[in-house]
Amino acid sequence: MDLDDAYANHTHIPGADDYPPRWDEAARSFRQRLGAVNRARLAIPYGPKTRNELDLFLPLGKPEGLLIFVHGGYWRRFGRGDWSHFSDGALLSHWAVAMPSYTLCPEATIPEITDEVTQAVIRAAEELPDMPIRLAGHSAGGHLVARMLEPGRLPDAVASRIEAVMPISPVADLEPLLRTSINDDLRLDEDTARAESPIHQPKPKRPVTVWVGADERPAFLDQARWLAEAWDAQLEIEDGRHHFDVIDGLADPESAMMRRLLG
Known part of the structure; x- marks a missing residue:
């Protein structure tokens, strides 16, 4: 199989x-x-590096909770400013939304990115203390929010506030990427790929919904299934959606995606 094409x-x-x-x-x-x-509230710093910033969007009135969304782009592309409008579904549901950027590969390694997102989640939680938190991420961001459920990664005071997590079209097993040209930038080896693969983490103690589009590449459907099976999580395969439009539901408070994420 040509994994670059897959x-x-x-x-x-x-x-x-x-x-x-x-x-x-x-x-x-x-x-x-x-x-x-x-x-x-734009460009709130959470760390010392240039891209260690997050944007926080607030609903009308007091927020009922905080949704943290982590963007994708194969850990190599995009930033928080590309996705702001996808906050609308949560804002119209009276939830605040935090969107962090992170240092991209090859400047950073995936373990370093995971650590940066950890700090971003902690910082976002500080902005709205005592409120419930939901995590969502797309593609590489789906991998990163799944990594936040590793035992001991987040302080107990933050981890205990996370009520639900939605990895959207995630890369849950990084080992196949070792055999792709993408790894020229990711610089994974076998040990790091395994350590950074959520499928090898313990089953989380909070609800997880793995969401994927029915029209995605078979490799991404496999990745979603692998994570759902490893974690005994709910798997939702949305008809008529591919990898780029599967996140459209985030902008609609009435979408099935948002009802599941915030319901």
């Missing part, structure tokens, strides 16, 4: 080049709109 989304999605600029435009407009009414 894990390639861009070449198998019609109009793939249109998605990033469309996301960027929608996210920019969203930040301007919320900033104008003092509901956007």
